[in-house]
Amino acid sequence: xxxxxxxxxxxxxxxxxxxxxxxxxxxxxxxxxxxxxxxxxxxxxxxxxxxxxxxxxxxxxxxxxxxxxxxxxxxxxxxxxxxxxxxxxxxxxxxxxxxxxxxxxxxxxxxxxxxxxxxxxxxxxxxxxxxxxxxxxxxxxxxxxxxxxxxxxxxxxxxxxxxxxxxxxxxxxxxxxxxxxxxxxxxxxxxxxxxxxxxxxxxxxxxxxxxxxxxxxxxxxxxxxxxxxxxxxxxxxxxxxxxxxxxxxxxxxxxxxxxxxxxxxxxxxxxxxxxxxxxxxxxxxxxxxxxxxxxxxxxxxxxxxxxxxxxxxxxxxxxxxxxxxxxxxxxxxxxxxxxxxxxxxxxxxxxxxxxxxxxxxxxxxxxxxxxxxxx
Numbered sequence: 110x111x112x113x114x115x116x117x118x119x120x121x122x123x124x125x126x127x128x129x130x131x132x133x134x135x136x137x138x139x140x141x142x143x144x145x146x147x148x149x150x151x152x153x154x155x156x157x158x159x160x161x162x163x164x165x166x167x168x169x170x171x172x173x174x175x176x177x178x179x180x181x182x183x184x185x186x187x188x189x190x191x192x193x194x195x196x197x198x199x200x201x202x203x204x205x206x207x208x209x210x211x212x213x214x215x216x217x218x219x220x221x222x223x224x225x226x227x228x229x230x231x232x233x234x235x236x237x238x239x240x241x242x243x244x245x246x247x248x249x250x251x252x253x254x255x256x257x258x259x260x261x262x263x264x265x266x267x268x269x270x271x272x273x274x275x276x277x278x279x280x281x282x283x284x285x286x287x288x289x290x291x292x293x294x295x296x297x298x299x300x301x302x303x304x305x306x307x308x309x310x311x312x313x314x315x316x317x318x319x320x321x322x323x324x325x326x327x328x329x330x331x332x333x334x335x336x337x338x339x340x341x342x343x344x345x346x347x348x349x350x351x352x353x354x355x356x357x358x359x360x361x362x363x364x365x366x367x368x369x370x371x372x373x374x375x376x377x378x379x380x381x382x383x384x385x386x387x388x389x390x391x392x393x394x395x396x397x398x399x400x401x402x403x404x405x406x407x408x409x410x411x412x413x414x415x416x417x418x419x420x421x422x423x424x425x426x427x428x429x430x431x432x433x434x435x436x437x438x439x440x441x442x443x444x445x446x447x448x449x450x451x452x453x454x455x456x457x458x459x460x461x462x463x464x465x466x467x468x469x470x471x472x473x474x475x476x477x478x479x480x481x482x483x484x
Contacts, residue, residue, distance in 0.1 A: 167209070168197065170230065172255050178233055178323075180316040184287060185248060186221070189230040192256050196227040202294035203266035203387070206230065207433060207441075209258040211250065215433045215441050216243035219290035219363075219387075220262060221320075223297065230259075233319055235287040241424075241432070266387040268295045268361065270302055277359035277383055282308035283347050283372070285364030289320055291387055292363055296327065307349060309334055311342055311364070344375035351382065359383040366393060391418060391435040391471065400475035404484045405447055419480070420470040427484065430470075437472035444470055449480035 174188035191197055205219045222231030237244045251257065269275035280299055284292045289310065299306040308331045312318040315335055324331050334342055347368075351358060360382060362372055369386050370393065376384050397415040402422060404411070413422040420442050423430055433441040437455035446466035453463055454472040470482070 166260050167258050169256055170259055172251060172253050175253050179319040183236045184233055184319040186231055186233045190228060197230060198262060200224060200262035201264055202268045202298050203291050204262040204264040206262050207260040210243060210246050212246055214243045217433050217439060221290040221293045224294055233290050266291050268298060271304055275359055278357040280304055280306035281349055281358055281360045283362035285311045285368055287319060288363035293320060295361060309347055344371055347372060362386040401479045403479055403481040405481055406484060418471050423470060432471060435471045437469050442470045443467055445483040447481040447483055449478060450476035452476040
């Protein structure tokens, strides 16, 4: 049955009349609404309820432990936890993080802790007096309690487990010095899966080898070999016994560039052996030609030799220019080219970036003549 509306009823979308019918609209509600309309836009940016902007993959972490892990005291390990508590992004053996240092430098460090520990990351840093300053800053300026920003983890050196992505039946790990850092988590994975594996660990001396006390728990699976006692290792010594022509062996190696290059040449004809490696130093320049880089801001012309990177040449006059991996996959040294023909030697730039003249100074070169960079 239809009912007639009460003569004093109002729409639910309108303010109610004053209780005694004196005003058509309640003055308190009217004033309050006007105040809110004027006040909310100004206050909203400060509101804890505002949407949180994306952090571009940056995580704030706190240093919760710092320890010396080489007897010569040149390598320290930092244990990191989420600054606000909670779990950290998951990772797999071989991964690294980008650490944004207080100076503005960004450096990459392999994760060398336990992949199953979601509350902590661990990295290790060797002090390099004549390096780019990142390791010195970490050693001298970062302490327990400090908060730093990181990106990642990312993995350019993944472990393919036999039977779970690799046809290999045996694993051989080769680490030299600080190259132990990405290998350490791999050893734990190999043990966890019950794999057939062995390792050779080399360094200048026993005092210079980090995590020596940690790797000895694996017993005779690991051979410790130091240059001061045994001389430089040969490639067959590094690879170990390879029976027959059907070895089904996967080699994972991290160390200095000369060792990696010699190992790559040594195994070039062994199609039955997988070789996976990661370098912490710039790769050698292959098929390079000299060219000149011009800095747009000053007009200064910098010669680049056939066997050096544009980044190395630029750093002679601009030591503070950003860089990190020096291998063409992190993008830290990305810069725009204003003129010149480019020989791109990276694997990360998109086609629009290349068309816009973007290069990575650590690997990209001139295809002939001069490059003018927006620096």
